[in-house]
Amino acid sequence: MSNIYDFSARTLAGEDVSLAGYRGKVLLIVNTASQCGFTPQYEGLEALYRDLQGRGLIVLGFPCNQFGAQEPGDAAEIANFCKLTYDVSFPMFAKIDVNGPAASPLYEWLKNEAPGVLGSKAIKWNFTKFLINRDGQVVGRFAPTTKPEALRADIEALL
Template structure:
């Protein structure tokens, strides 16, 4: 059975990381952007990460520039923004595409496992979230309007 552990992704630093590194953790995988109306969700994501890390929870952030060109920066600019503006400590990965022919294979898998409204696969906007259980299976997709605070109880139920 496939899982997210079958994929690798590059961190902002450029280091290639097998997602099997996160085996046993509950994960919230999020496509992020620095110049979006939903960008303040970084604060809630960091709070979740900090509050629940000791229970085996991690947020994984994947910057994406496909929606309104709201993530125009390079890796260094993204890292500086996340650290200086929201003091992000959760893992941030290299900028990727989440839709189209250049979509990252991890996102192809996530979209197939948890479809959006009316069965659509494509990601509609920044800060779409995928909740993944300790076995690497996708449990649920949340839209950008679903704040970290709103989905906390569903995360805690998997911990």
């Protein structure tokens, strides 16, 4: 796989979506969880999306239950939580694994393209962020502790 557009993902509503549909956009891909200390980052992610989507930013959320079982809900529960608690309007996808033998092929590619600290590939926790340029290439990986608003300058430089 050479870029993000070679992958597809299933939405929370159960639809398969080709990421090629986001060609030419700047993507911020985040593994999310509803019961995590970083969950309030949904607010910052949504603010970035609302402010910058008109210029070409798309935030893609991928719920994951691999870290402290902090995303135990099913698709309907996740969708309701995101909408009712943070008024999330950016695309949310079905729950996935980001590490291990059942890891999503998308996440395997992301981790290979942008290893973490000291070259580690594993996702360390919820709300790890990957920034993708308009050509479908990974240009940055950001720790869960990096708040969405701290990415604004990097995102605007790609827009």
